[in-house]
Amino acid sequence: NGGMCMHDEATVHYIDMIDQTTLGHRFIKEEFGQIPRIGWQIDPFGHSAVQAYLLGAEVGFDALYFFRIDYQDRDTRNGTKELEVVWRGSKTFGSSADIFAGIFPKNYEPPPGEFYFEVDDTSPVVQDDPLLFDYNVEQRVNDFVAAALAQANVTRTNHIMFTMGTDFKYQYAESWFRQMDKLIHYVNKDGRVNALYSTPSIYTDAKFSTNEPWPLKTNDFFPYADNPNAYWTGYFTSRPALKRYVRMMSGYYLAARQLEFFIGRSKSGSTTDSLGDALALAQHHDAVTGTEKQHVANDYAKRLSIGYKKAEELVSTSLGCLSESGSNSRCSSPTTKFVQCPLLNITYCPPSEMNLSQGKSLVSS
Secondary structure, eight states, rough: OOSSSSSSSSSSSSSHHHHHHHHHHHHHHHHOOOOOOOOOEOOOSSOOHHHHHHIIIOOSSEEEEEEEOOOOHHHHHHHOOOOOEEEEEOTGGGGGGHHHEEEOSSSSOOSSSSOOOOOOSOOOOOOOTSSSSTHHHHHHHHHHHHHHHHHHHHHHSSOOOOOOTTTTOOOOHHHHHHHHHHHHHHHHEEEEEEEEOOOOOHHHHHOOOOHHHOEEOOSOSSSSSEEEEEEETTGTTSSSSHHHHHHHHHHHHHHHHHHHHHHOOOOOOOOHHHHHHHHHHTTTTTTTOSSSSSHHHHHHHHHHHHHHHHHHHHHHHHHHHSSTTTOTTOSSSSSEEEEETTTGGTEEEOGGGGGGTOOOEEOOO
């Protein structure tokens, strides 16, 4: 989606969603001169109408695609051809907050019929040498066409999207593209369906060009269950210490950025960039959610800690400058030094025990 990560939509603060998306989009615009058009939120564990509003009316995306909705909801939508909808994420802003939302019929993997082409996968490759005994072009084409027609039967218009890949795939990309090249060639030669390498943007444009009326969606896709009695709601409270740390750093980041603006980046010598990057990564749907492995959670916390220390230097200098009358516009080394005590929960604050007889001013908080 052009953000720094594919963020969660349940346990994040909406400001953090905006910040991480903005950070990623700014990088893409500066490096490539492009602005993303599509929200690609295929893996978060349920989806929020706030997300639809923020990525629709605010970011200006043309469409939002995802996978994880309640299995009963998906089954119903498969039968009524309502997997693709116009999602109105805000009652206040009405149709101005609408965004086209596409839900995958089954998952975000290749279609049923064995179309996995990693080096250790068991799917049959396209064997197109007629001199070999396992020549199977006709069978592979039939499998592909059958999968296309099956998906067409649960979606509207004659355009469908196959997501050719999944987690931990393309470790050997040549095997994938070699087989997909063959499939596209022989399927198009067959003529029953037209296959092409595409993008979500091209797919969205094709959908829009049909002028098809789409069902309206006005609320959340929460909670998410993928099977009976299998609700993905435990992560709302998983790893509460990490969740609290992320939220605290989010508030600190907001305050530090305001001080950074007043004093100026060049004067303080420190920036909020490191904390901003760490917070952006921490919004990932396997980060603040608490669904990652422990060593990964430790890494997120470590990055936040490093970012905090760098932002703390900026905050200290900025507060010192602002507290010294008339010097905040050109201040770089204030005589008043502000320090913070992040371990007050264990009544530990070394700066408050320092010998201040040298005449230096120190304020701890």
